[in-house]
Amino acid sequence: MDRISKSKRRLARRLRSRRMREREGLALVEGPGVILEALRSSVEVRWVLVGEEYGIEESGGAIVAACGERGVEVLYAPDREVRDLCSTDAPRAVLACVRPAPLESRPLDRGRYLMALGVQMPGNLGTLIRSAWAFGLDGVVIGAGTVDPWNPKVVRASAGAVFHLPLVAEPEGEDAARLNLLCADAGGGAVEAAEEARARDWVLVVGNEGSGIGPAFGDLGRAVAVPLADGVDSLNVAMAGSILMYELTRREGGAD
Secondary structure, eight states: OOBOOHHHHHHHHHTTSHHHHHHHTOEEEESHHHHHHHHHSSSEEEEEEEETTGGGSHHHHHHHHHHHHHTOEEEEEOHHHHHHTOOSSSOOSEEEEEEOOOOBOOOOSSSEEEEESSOOOHHHHHHHHHHHHHTTOSEEEEOTTOOOTTSHHHHHHTTTGGGTSOEEEOOOHHHHHTSOEEEEEEEEEEGGGOGGGGSSOEEEEEOBTTTBSOHHHHTTSEEEEOOOOTTOOOOOHHHHHHHHHHHHHSSGGGOO
């Protein structure tokens, strides 16, 4: 049974910081289901830390077995020490270190994408990424001011979708102007009534719940909204974005 080294303990603590994640090119993954998704994906899993007691449980044993199938190093420590290295609430005694791919640079004029601008709550971004994967989108654009998609709370809220869906860099000026942008806005028209929503290729833009999308993208696209009951101003960005993704993808080619 290999014990975790002091250097890896220090690394795990450093990776709580976005700056250090970007510097090291590594990220932490918490939660048994999410770790299994990482092991099922093409992401590079560097090592997995398992609690000594948790490792003999059924779910812990499944992770150890999956590591064996992929040739991933398994390390052990007392359950309490593993949980102390985690940053999410009520963690299980298991933790993985992965090397995520950098944000892709790709044209967005063909395909269906979600763009997150200034989405700062980890749970919201994770839920949006999970919905984008569930509804078959081609990728998620991580825009300016958005929380790090490799924040452990984002990864966990995504239920592992971050390992299966391309994460894309924000387009610049002229490239953005050529896109079919659908901008989530509580003051916009119903999404099903927008002609632009019937196109096969689109980018759904969601923004910060307080400040919105902003003119850099908001002025370039069609504002669309989920119809709400009288007296209701808006929805949580993760909820609104998920409903809009469903509405946009439920019709093949945008046709009923």
